[in-house]
Amino acid sequence: MIRVLLAEDQGMVRGALAALLGLERDIDIVAEVARGDDVVPAALAARPDVALLDIEMPGLDGLTAAAQLRAAVPACRVVILTTFGRPGYLRRAMEVGASGFLLKDSPASELASAIRRTAAGARVVDPALAVAALSEGSNPLSEREREVLAASVELATIADIAARLSLSEGTVRNHLSGAIQKVGARNRAEAARIAEDKGWLAPGIDG
Amino acid sequence: MIRVLLAEDQGMVRGALAALLGLERDIDIVAEVARGDDVVPAALAARPDVALLDIEMPGLDGLTAAAQLRAAVPACRVVILTTFGRPGYLRRAMEVGASGFLLKDSPASELASAIRRTAAGARVVDPALAVAALSEGSNPLSEREREVLAASVELATIADIAARLSLSEGTVRNHLSGAIQKVGARNRAEAARIAEDKGWLAPGIDG
DNA sequence: TCCATCCGGTGACGTTCGTCATGACCGGAC
DNA sequence: GTCCGGTCATGACGAACGTCACCGGATGGA
Numbered sequence: 278m279i280r281v282l283l284a285e286d287q288g289m290v291r292g293a294l295a296a297l298l299g300l301e302r303d304i305d306i307v308a309e310v311a312r313g314d315d316v317v318p319a320a321l322a323a324r325p326d327v328a329l330l331d332i333e334m335p336g337l338d339g340l341t342a343a344a345q346l347r348a349a350v351p352a353c354r355v356v357i358l359t360t361f362g363r364p365g366y367l368r369r370a371m372e373v374g375a376s377g378f379l380l381k382d383s384p385a386s387e388l389a390s391a392i393r394r395t396a397a398g399a400r401v402v403d404p405a406l407a408v409a410a411l412s413e414g415s416n417p418l419s420e421r422e423r424e425v426l427a428a429s430v431e432l433a434t435i436a437d438i439a440a441r442l443s444l445s446e447g448t449v450r451n452h453l454s455g456a457i458q459k460v461g462a463r464n465r466a467e468a469a470r471i472a473e474d475k476g477w478l479a480p481g482i483d484g
Numbered sequence: 485m486i487r488v489l490l491a492e493d494q495g496m497v498r499g500a501l502a503a504l505l506g507l508e509r510d511i512d513i514v515a516e517v518a519r520g521d522d523v524v525p526a527a528l529a530a531r532p533d534v535a536l537l538d539i540e541m542p543g544l545d546g547l548t549a550a551a552q553l554r555a556a557v558p559a560c561r562v563v564i565l566t567t568f569g570r571p572g573y574l575r576r577a578m579e580v581g582a583s584g585f586l587l588k589d590s591p592a593s594e595l596a597s598a599i600r601r602t603a604a605g606a607r608v609v610d611p612a613l614a615v616a617a618l619s620e621g622s623n624p625l626s627e628r629e630r631e632v633l634a635a636s637v638e639l640a641t642i643a644d645i646a647a648r649l650s651l652s653e654g655t656v657r658n659h660l661s662g663a664i665q666k667v668g669a670r671n672r673a674e675a676a677r678i679a680e681d682k683g684w685l686a687p688g689i690d691g
Numbered sequence: 692t693c694c695a696t697c698c699g700g701t702g703a704c705g706t707t708c709g710t711c712a713t714g715a716c717c718g719g720a721c
Numbered sequence: 722g723t724c725c726g727g728t729c730a731t732g733a734c735g736a737a738c739g740t741c742a743c744c745g746g747a748t749g750g751a
Contacts, residue, residue, distance in 0.1 A: 286589075287567065287588040287589050288588070288589055288590055288591040288592055289501075289565070289586070289587070289588040289589070289590055289591070289592050289594075289595060290497055290500065290588055291592065292504060292591065292592020292593070292595075293497065293500035293501045293503065293504040293592055293595075294496075294500045295592075296500065296503040296504035296506075296507055296592070297499060297500040297503035297504070299503070300503055358496070360494065379496070380496070381494040381495070381496040381497055382493075382494050382495055382496070383495055383496055384495040384496070384499065385495055385496050385498065385499020385500060385502075385503070386499070387496075388496060388499075388500075419696085419697060419698085420697090421697075421698065421699095422697095431677070433669065433670045433671055433673065433674040434670060434671070434737075434738095435737075435738075436737095444699075444700090445699075445700055445701080447699090447700060447701060447702080448698080448699050448700060448701095450738075450739070450740085451698095451699085451700085451739095451740090451741095452698090452699095453738090453739075454738095454739055454740060454741090457739075457740095458739095458740090462640065463640045463641060463739090464640055464641070464707085464738080464739075465738085465739090466640065466673050467640035470638070626726090626727060626728085627727090628727075628728065628729095629727095641707080641708095642707075642708075643707095651728095651729075651730090652729070652730060652731080654729085654730060654731060654732080655728080655729050655730060655731095657708070657709065657710085658709095658710090658711095658728095658729080658730085659728085659729095660708090660709075661708095661709055661710060661711090664709075664710095665709095665710095670709090671708080671709075671737085672708085672709090
C-alpha cells in the first residue's frame with residue numbers, strides 16, 4: 278500500500294481527487310489538508326510515502342511547504358500538482374527536492390501512475406515542460422525588484438508601493454525600471470504579467 | 485438514475501469529479517467534455533438531466549454554453565461549477581437560466597446533493613453569495629468601456645489598444661477614463677483588477 | 692585588493708497617462 | 722421633436738510614469 282497525503286485547498290477538487298485515488302487498490306489516502314501550513318504537521322502524524330501538493334494554497338504555498346516537508350520527513354516523496362505549468366514553478370520544485378510535477382490539465386489516468394512511479398523512486402516530469410523550464414533561463418529579477426513588482430500588482434500608484442515597502446518613491450521607480458527592462462516589457466503592468474506568467478513573482482525565487 | 489453531463493477543461497479535475505460522482509448509485513455520467521463548444525452537441529446526443537459546467541473553458545465560456553444549452557435542450561438543468569464566486573458570474577448564470585451555482589471551494593459532499601436537488605427542480609445557490617451578488621449592483625460599464633478595459637489587461641500601451649480595436653488613441657483614453665471613474669479606481673490597472681474581481685470583464689454582461 | 696552587484700536615495704528629463712471641454716453622429720425614450 | 726446616452730474624435734493640461742546619471746554603502750567573488 279502506498280500511503281498518500283493530499284494537500285489541496287479547493288474542497289470540491291480535494292474530495293474528487295480523493296475519490297479518484299480511492300479507486301486504486303494499492304493507494305491509501307492517510308491525510309487530507311486544505312492549507313500549506315498543515316502539510317508538515319499532518320505528515321509527521323500520518324507518515325505518508327508520497328505527498329501530493331497543490332501550489333496555490335492559503336497559509337503557505339505548496340513549494341515552500343514541500344521544502345519544509347523534505348526537511349521534516351525525508352522519507353516522504355513530493356509530487357507537485359498545479360494548474361499552471363510555469364517554468365519558474367517547475368524549477369523551484371526541482372530545487373526543493375520534489376520527485377514529480379503534474380499539471381491538472383493532464384489526463385486523470387496519469388495521477389495514479391505518477392504516484393506509483395515516484396513511490397518507486399522515479400522522477401515524473403512532463404518532458405515538454407522540462408524543456409520549456411530550461412530554455413526560459415532562471416529568474417533575472419533581484420529579490421527587491423521581485424518584491425516591488427509583486428506589490429505593483431495590487432497597489433495602484435508608486436506612492437502606494439513606496440508606503441507599503443517603506444521606500445522612497447524614487448527607489449521604487451528605479452527598481453520597477455530595472456524589472457521592466459530585465460523582463461523586456463514597456464511598463465510595470467506588462468512586466469508584472471510576464472513575470473507572473475513565468476512564475477517569477479513567487480517569493481524566494483532569486484536569480 | 486440522474487443522467488449527468490460533465491464539462492470541465494482540466495483533465496485531472498474532470499476525471500476526479502467523474503470518480504466522485506461515480507460513487508453515487510443514483511447518478512450516471514453520460515457525457516464528458518473539455519470544451520465549451522462541445523457542450524451542446526454532447527447534450528443533444530446524450531440527453532442528460534443535469535449539465536455540470538465549469539465557467540473557464542476553451543472554445544466557449546461556461547455561461548454562454550449554458551445559454552445555448554438551455555435553448556437547445558430545455559429539459560436539461562444547468563449547474564455552474566466555478567472557482568470564482570464573482571457576483572457578475574452568479575448574476576449572469578441566473579439570467580441565463582442556470583438552476584445551480586457551486587463553488588469549487590465548497591465541500592465535495594455538496595456536489596451530489598446539489599445535483600439531486602436541481603434534478604428535482606430546486607434552485608441551489610450559496611445564500612451568502614446571492615446576497616453579495618445583489619448588493620454589488622449590476623455592471624456599470626458600457627459595452628465599449630468593458631471591451632477597452634478588457635483589452636488593456638493584455639495590451640501594454642494605449643496605442644496598442646487603439647490599434648487592436650481600430651480606434652483613435654484619444655477615444656481609448658476617454659473610454660478608459662470613463663471606466664476608471666465608474667469603477668472607482670485611480671488608473672486602468674486598478675480598474676481592470678476591480679472589474680475582473682466582480683466579473684464585469686466577461687463578454688455580454690452589460691449594465 | 693579590486694570589481695561587480697545589489698541596495699537605497701536624489702534630481703532631472705521626456706513620455707505616457709488620466710482628465711476635461713468640446714463637438715458630431717446616432718439611437719431610443721419621453 | 723426634444724432630450725439623453727453611447728460612440729468617436731480632437732486638443733490641451735497637469736500629474737504620474739519610466740529612464741538616466743549620479744551618489745554612498747554593503748557584500749561577495751575573483
